[in-house]
Each structure stands twice: as structure tokens, then as C-alpha cells.
Amino acid sequence: MQLNMVTLVQLTYLILPQMIARRRGGILNVGSTAAFQPGPYSTVYFATKAFVLSFSEGLWQELREHKISVTCLCPGPTRTDFGARSRMDRNWNFIHGSMSTDAVCDVAYRGFRRRRRIVVPGLVNWLLAFSVRFSPRIAILHLMQTWQRPPKASP
DSSP: OIIIIIIHHHHHHHHHHHHHHHTOEEEEEEOOGGGGSOOTTSHHHHHHHHHHHHHHHHHHHHHGGGTEEEEEEOOOOBOSHHHHHTTGGGSHHHHHHOBOHHHHHHHHHHHHHTTOSEEOOSHHHHHHHHHGGGSOHHHHHHHHHHHHOOOOOOO
8 A cells, every 4th residue: 555555656747847847757557457447355455456457547647737647557467476476367357468568668658648548458358357247246246256265275
């Protein structure tokens, strides 16, 4: 919570006065596809990423008149040490849909340069992130519980 919310806000407000004075600049925040739905078994993580997305979108609108771009990168599972440390690399989404860091960074940079508000790398990630808008919340909760459920310990 400290890193994904408090530090993000503090850093943003430290650099904004200079960008506003110059009437140019850009901010690239790292959210997640987790921002688009609740996440049983990773509840706090999903909630903090929802904060990053909401914060970024609000700033995107506020700062347009100052010619400052704000992009929120919302990658899906990405092959890093985070997946292994959090044990998320064992769930369905990591096993079947993870992307390399190089691929995510490439898409992020292109989206940022184009001043996109939200960048979701990968077609499957994009479909999953935006399909929740049309699905009943209870169905999303059950699906996410299935995907996020920690694997049973081996005997």
C-alpha cells in the first residue's frame, strides 16, 4: 500500500509543479490488469492497482490543459521474480498468459509516446480487462477466485 499508493502520490506531486511550469512532461504509472476487477487471495494488491488506475485517469484529465500526459500501464502477468515470490506464477493466468518484460516495456513505451491514457499489453489481457465491464460482478468474483486460488500443497 505504501509503494503502490502513498509513494506514487508523493512522487507525482513532487514533480508536477516543474512540469506545469514548463507546460510539458509525461507520467507513466504502473498499474495492472488487476485494477479492473476484485482479486480474492490478492485483495490488497488488486485494490492498490485499482487506486493507481483511478489516480492516473483523474490526473490525465486534470493535466490535459497543462499539456502533460499521464499514462497508466496495466500489464497482465509478466515474467519477473514477483510472480515467483508472490506464488502467483502457479495460477492459471501466469501459466497461460504471461508476457516477457521486453514485450511489456515495448508496448508501454509506444503507448506513452502516443499519450495514451491506459495501455494494456496483449490482446488477451485487453479482452480480459475490459470484458469485466459487461459481466455480472458476482461472476467476476467467482472467476477470479478460481484463477487466484493458491495451489494445494503437495504431500
